[in-house]
Amino acid sequence: AQSVTQLDSHVSVSEGTPVLLRCNYSSSYSPSLFWYVQHPNKGLQLLLKYTSAATLVKGINGFEAEFKKSETSFHLTKPSAHMSDAAEYFCVVTLYNFNKFYFGSGTKLNVKP
Amino acid sequence: GAGVSQSPRYKVAKRGQDVALRCDPISGHVSLFWYQQALGQGPEFLTYFQNEAQLDKSGLPSDRFFAERPEGSVSTLKIQRTQQEDSAVYLCASSPESGGTEAFFGQGTRLTVV
Secondary structure (H helix, E strand, C coil), rough: EEEECCCCCCCEECCCCCCCECCCCCCCCCCEEEEEEEECCCCCCCEEEECCCCEEEEEEHEEEEEEEEECEEEEEECCCCHHHHCCEEEEEEEECCCCEEEEEECCCEEECC | CCCEEEEECEEEEECCCCEEEECCCCCCCCCEEEEEECCCCCCCCEEEECCCCEEEECCCCCCEEEEECCCCEEEEEHHHHHHHHCCEEEEEEEEEECCCCCEEECCCCCEEEE
């Protein structure tokens, strides 16, 4: 079975400080993992994806994530938060056939001026 | 526009009413997905189409839910005899490939059953 646990429902950081959003997954097979962002009244947007290539994945807007099989983690990081990063972030796992995504419950990121 | 379009954006239905939610995927996209997102939760899989074929409907919560994509493009999610627990945002996504490695999501339809 596949599942995703996002360890923090809310994260608050100050603008210019690092961002860490944590995600642990469970999968019976080699997973593919994604991070999506959802701004209010906008559709889900793909930030980055891991599909068994390099374990350190770079995405849009300065975000990156590292796949750690031994820890079953796929944490999302950004060195310096921007006000425009305030949104809800979802960690997603799928199997090789990519026909079904399993979403975490989401982490709301608040960025303080 | 070039993105996935869903209509209506908002729908209020009286309990027991039937509703139909429409999804216009990106032109030429092979795969189409429907997800249900309850308040405060992550989206949950409902069903998957590859062209006009519904290959997976394991996430449909009951036989009141029905989805179709008759010509392999536009899709409709129909909910019969709506109940309060059906209140959620219904998200549609499409992908150019078989499967969703590059899935593009619409803004969703927010359904409120009163």
